[in-house]
Amino acid sequence: MKVTRKEIEKNSVCLVQGRIAKPDLNRVEIGDQRFMAKDVRRRPFFLRWTLSLWLIQQEWKIYCRLKGVRGIPQPIERIDRFAFVMEYIQGRAVGRDEKLSPSFFSNLETILKEVHARGVVHLDLRHKGNILISEDGSPFLIDFNSGFLFREGGLLRRYLFPLLRWVDYGGFLKLKERASPSSMTPEEISFLKRFNRLRKLWIFN
Ligand SMILES: Nc1ncnc2c1ncn2[C@@H]1O[C@H](COP(=O)(O)OP(=O)(O)O)[C@@H](O)[C@H]1O
Numbered sequence: 001m002k003v004t005r006k007e008i009e010k011n012s013v014c015l016v017q018g019r020i021a022k023p024d025l026n027r028v029e030i031g032d033q034r035f036m037a038k039d040v041r042r043r044p045f046f047l048r049w050t051l052s053l054w055l056i057q058q059e060w061k062i063y064c065r066l067k068g069v070r071g072i073p074q075p076i077e078r079i080d081r082f083a084f085v086m087e088y089i090q091g092r093a094v095g096r097d098e099k100l101s102p103s104f105f106s107n108l109e110t111i112l113k114e115v116h117a118r119g120v121v122h123l124d125l126r127h128k129g130n131i132l133i134s135e136d137g138s139p140f141l142i143d144f145n146s147g148f149l150f151r152e153g154g155l156l157r158r159y160l161f162p163l164l165r166w167v168d169y170g171g172f173l174k175l176k177e178r179a180s181p182s183s184m185t186p187e188e189i190s191f192l193k194r195f196n197r198l199r200k201l202w203i204f205n
């Protein structure tokens with residue numbers, strides 16, 4: 001598929017307008033196909049050429065690294081340096097106070113493990129808007145805007161990656177505790193307790 005910015009703009013509906021440096025989310029319909037576009041073209045000049053550009057590039061790289069992982073929208077195309085298009089997931093975000101089944105969480109955990117196995121951390125799992133429930137009820141993990149991609153064999157991969165994986169796992173358990181409390185194992189409960197204690201020392205709270 002080769003789509004141009006013009007085509008995208010002609011056929012899209014803005015679902016979320018990005019604030020500050022963040023991308024706009026546009027639902028694109030071309031023929032009978034639906035896509036999701038993330039675009040920072042409309043950010044103020046300075047941000048567009050600095051932080052926004054870096055973030056959108058980073059997110060695209062992450063989606064490409066995660067290509068083929070079940071439960072992650074597939075990357076489709078980089079439109080230009082400011083935007084990319086990915087698979088549209090028919091479904092909805094996890095709602096506030098929504099209760100979810102234990103199998104939903106075991107599937108989500110499998111997704112998270114696969115993400116980590118590819119050297120990627122998400123870092124925004126506590127935010128329920130980043131977890132979608134597809135039409136058949138299965139989880140999708142989206143929004144790698146604050147994620148990070150590690151190079152194989154680097155020092156950061158060796159020392160920082162384990163810490164950030166741990167942060168992701170804590171975020172995952174936090175969500176699970178809220179949405180499926182009865183399925184928490186004793187190990188998970190004690191992990192979360194320790195996690196919450198240590199998180200108070202964490203700068204990105
Ligand atoms: N691939 C997708 N398929 C369907 N809906 C999506 C997709 N990506 C994002 N959305 C919708 O847009 C919302 C915001 O997307 P997200 O990537 O989390 O952007 P932000 O960086 O603004 O948080 C999500 O909560 C979801 O409803």
Ligand SMILES: [Mg+2]
Nearest residue numbers: 127129130143
């Ligand atoms: Mg989000």
